[in-house]
Amino acid sequence: MRKEDTVKLISAEGFEFVVDKEAAMVSQTIHNMLTSPGSFAERQHGEVTFPEISTTILEKICQYFYWHLQFASGKETEFPIEPELTLELMMAANYLHT
Amino acid sequence: MFGCFCTQEGRKLLLDPRSVKTRNKHKHNTQVSEEMETMKGKSESELVRLCIEAACESRESIQKWRMQRRTLDHLPSHLADGLIRRLVSRRLLYPSLLEVFKQSAEEVDLRGVNNVDAEWLAYLGAFRQLRYLNLSDCHRITSSALWPISGMVSVNHLHLSNCSKLNDAAIHHILSLSNLQKLQISQTSVTAKGIKLLASLKNLSLLDLGGLPVDDVSLTSLQVLEKLEYLDLWGSKVSNEGANILNKFPKLTYLNLAWTSVTKLPNLSSIECLNMSNCTIDSILEDDEAPLAKLILSGATFRSESEFLLHANTNFLSSLDVAHSGLSKFFFLSKLKVIEQLNLSSCMVTDDSIEMIAGVGVSLKSLNLTGTKVSSAGIGILAGHVSNLEMLSLSQTLVDDTAILYISMMPSLKVLDLSNTMVKGCLPQENTDHGSPHSLTALQSLKQLESLNLEHTRVRDEALSPLSSFKELRYLFLKSASLADISLYYLSSIPKLTSLSICDAVLTNYGLHMFKPPQTLKLMDLRGCWLLTEDTIMSFCRIHPQIEVQHELVTIVPLHQGGPNHPSPSQLTSKATQAAKKKENLSISPDFIDQRLKYSRDELLALQFMSLPVVSSSESGDSIFKQQLN
Numbered sequence: 001m002r003k004e005d006t007v008k009l010i011s012a013e014g015f016e017f018v019v020d021k022e023a024a025m026v027s028q029t030i031h032n033m034l035t036s037p038g039s040f041a042e043r044q045h046g047e048v049t050f051p052e053i054s055t056t057i058l059e060k061i062c063q064y065f066y067w068h069l070q071f072a073s074g075k076e077t078e079f080p081i082e083p084e085l086t087l088e089l090m091m092a093a094n095y096l097h098t
Numbered sequence: 099m100f101g102c103f104c105t106q107e108g109r110k111l112l113l114d115p116r117s118v119k120t121r122n123k124h125k126h127n128t129q130v131s132e133e134m135e136t137m138k139g140k141s142e143s144e145l146v147r148l149c150i151e152a153a154c155e156s157r158e159s160i161q162k163w164r165m166q167r168r169t170l171d172h173l174p175s176h177l178a179d180g181l182i183r184r185l186v187s188r189r190l191l192y193p194s195l196l197e198v199f200k201q202s203a204e205e206v207d208l209r210g211v212n213n214v215d216a217e218w219l220a221y222l223g224a225f226r227q228l229r230y231l232n233l234s235d236c237h238r239i240t241s242s243a244l245w246p247i248s249g250m251v252s253v254n255h256l257h258l259s260n261c262s263k264l265n266d267a268a269i270h271h272i273l274s275l276s277n278l279q280k281l282q283i284s285q286t287s288v289t290a291k292g293i294k295l296l297a298s299l300k301n302l303s304l305l306d307l308g309g310l311p312v313d314d315v316s317l318t319s320l321q322v323l324e325k326l327e328y329l330d331l332w333g334s335k336v337s338n339e340g341a342n343i344l345n346k347f348p349k350l351t352y353l354n355l356a357w358t359s360v361t362k363l364p365n366l367s368s369i370e371c372l373n374m375s376n377c378t379i380d381s382i383l384e385d386d387e388a389p390l391a392k393l394i395l396s397g398a399t400f401r402s403e404s405e406f407l408l409h410a411n412t413n414f415l416s417s418l419d420v421a422h423s424g425l426s427k428f429f430f431l432s433k434l435k436v437i438e439q440l441n442l443s444s445c446m447v448t449d450d451s452i453e454m455i456a457g458v459g460v461s462l463k464s465l466n467l468t469g470t471k472v473s474s475a476g477i478g479i480l481a482g483h484v485s486n487l488e489m490l491s492l493s494q495t496l497v498d499d500t501a502i503l504y505i506s507m508m509p510s511l512k513v514l515d516l517s518n519t520m521v522k523g524c525l526p527q528e529n530t531d532h533g534s535p536h537s538l539t540a541l542q543s544l545k546q547l548e549s550l551n552l553e554h555t556r557v558r559d560e561a562l563s564p565l566s567s568f569k570e571l572r573y574l575f576l577k578s579a580s581l582a583d584i585s586l587y588y589l590s591s592i593p594k595l596t597s598l599s600i601c602d603a604v605l606t607n608y609g610l611h612m613f614k615p616p617q618t619l620k621l622m623d624l625r626g627c628w629l630l631t632e633d634t635i636m637s638f639c640r641i642h643p644q645i646e647v648q649h650e651l652v653t654i655v656p657l658h659q660g661g662p663n664h665p666s667p668s669q670l671t672s673k674a675t676q677a678a679k680k681k682e683n684l685s686i687s688p689d690f691i692d693q694r695l696k697y698s699r700d701e702l703l704a705l706q707f708m709s710l711p712v713v714s715s716s717e718s719g720d721s722i723f724k725q726q727l728n
Contacts, residue, residue, distance in 0.1 A: 061145075081152035082152075082162075084162040086153035086162075087163050087169045087170065089145070090153070090177055090181075091172075091174065094174060094177055
C-alpha cells in the first residue's frame, strides 16, 4: 500500500489509525479536509487529528468506513453497534458527516 | 401520492396544515419551519441513523446509555430530537427517561401517544431548550396538566389539537408562553371566552382554532394580532360581520372558513390559500391583488355562478377544488393560466365543457372528473392538450374502452383511475383491425404509469394480459367477481408491482398456491375472495414473509416494520409472549442461552406459526385471534 493512498487518523489519546484514503473519504468532513484547495496541514501530511474523538470510537468509525465501502458495492451485512457506544459514536458521526 | 384525489374529504384534510404546505409551492413563511422539522429526520447521515436504531433497539440497550449524563447533556439538539422520535415510534419512551434530554432536546413530538399525562409534562417543564412541543391527540392531557410548562420562554410552537379535555383554564397557562408564534388548539373544549384572551400573544403567526365556537366578538378581539399569517376557523360561529375584520391582518396568507356561515369576504390583499368548502359563496375575491395560489371550495354553493373568479387575480392560482359544488359553467377556466390541480368531481361537466378544460390543459398535472357526465368522446377532445397531466380520475363517468385509446396519448400520466366505469378491456369490433383486441394494450405507451385502478369495471381475466409488460406499474386495484385464478398468472410478471389489490375475486386455494408474486410486492389485498381458506393464506404468508396480506380471515404484518403505523407481530401478541416469558423465567439457569439463536429467521417464522394452534386454545391465544381479525 503506497503512502499517498492512505491517511492517518489520530484519536484524542494519540492512537493512530492508518486507513485507505478511499475509506476515509466516506466521511464528508475528511473528504473536504483532504481535497479542499489551499495548503491544509491535513492535506500535506495525510494526517488528521481528532481531539474530541476517543480511541474506541475512532476505531469503530474506521470499521464503519470499510463496512460502508462493502455495503456500497452491494454486500448486505449488518454493522453491529454496542448500545453503550451509540451516543458518542452518533456525535462523532454527526461531526464527520458520515 | 393520491392526495389530490382525496379532496372530496376536504374537511378532514383541512384539519392538518401540513397538507397545505406540500402543495402550496409559493412563499409560505409559516410552514417553512415545520417542513424543516420533518426534513431533519431524513437528512441524518447513515451512521447517525444506525446509532439511533441501535440505541433504541430494546429496553436493555437504553439502560446501557441512559447513565452517560455528560454525553447526553452535550448531545446536539437534532440528535436528541432524532433519538426521541425513534423512542416514541418504538414505544420505548416513558416519563422518567425524558429527563436525560432536558439539556439537549428542542423538538418533542408526542402526538397520538395515548399514555402521555401530567407526569410527562412535569419532566418536559424542565427542558431548557424546548422550542416545539406537539401533544395533539394525547387524550389524557387536562388543563391543569399544562401547568409545568407555563412560563417557558423557549417554546415558540405548541400543538394541542384534539386534546378534548383542555378548556379555558388551559388558556391561562398558554398565555404565559410569551414567545409563542404558533398555536394549534383545534377541537379542544376551549370556548369563545378563552379565545378572546389569546389576543395578548402578540407574536402569533399561526393560529388554528378549527372546530371551536369562535364568534364574531372573539374574532374581533384577535385583530390586534398583526403578525398573523395563518388562521384556521373551520366550523366556527363566525358570520359575515366577523369576517369583515379579516382584512385587519396585513400578513394573512392562509385562511380556512370551511363549514361556516360566511358568504362574503373583504379584500384580503396577501391571501394565498383560501378554504371555504361547504360554505355559501356570495362574493369573494373581488379585488385583483391577492396572489391566490390555492382555492378550496368543495361542497360550496354559489349564489351567482357566472361571476365566480371573474374579478380575482388568477395569475398564481395553481390549485382549484370545486368538487361537489354543482358548478355547471366553466368560463372561468380560461382565466387559469397556471392551473396544475383541478378537481371538478361531481360537477356538471359534460363533453361540451371539456373543450374549456383542454384550453388550460398544458399546465394541468392533476385532473379529477370523478362522477361527471364525461364520456369517451370528451376524453378524445382532451387527449392532445394535456401533455403534462400526471393524474387523471375518471371514476364513475360514462367512459368506455374507446377512452383508453385516447388516454394512451397522455404521455406523462402516472396515476389513472377508471373504477366504476363501462371499461371492459376489450375494444369494439371496428377498432381491432390493428393488432390486439385488448384495450389495455394501448396503455403500454404510457412509460410512467405507476398506478391503475380498475375496480368495479367489467374487465375479465384475459383482458389483464397486457399488464405484464407495464414496466413502472407499482399499484394495481382490481375488484370484480368475474376475475379468477388466471388473472394472478398475468399479474405475476409485472416487474415493479408493490401493491396489489384483487378484491371480491373467485380466487381458489390452488390459484393462490401457484401464484408467484413479483419480488417487489409488499401488500396484497385479498378481501372478499371468499373461496380462500385460512390455511392457504397462512401458508402463503409463510412462504412470502415480506408481503402483508389483507383478508377477512387473517391479517399478517411483515416482520421488522416497527413504528406507530405498523404494529409488529411482537406487539400484537404481547400478551402471549408475556405469559411465555413468565414460564421461561422460572427455568432460567446461570448458563442460559437464548434458544432462538439456533434458528434462522425463516425457521423461526415457521416455528411461530406451528405453535399458533396450540396457543390459541388458551385465553391469550384468543386475544391474538381477535386482534388479527381487527
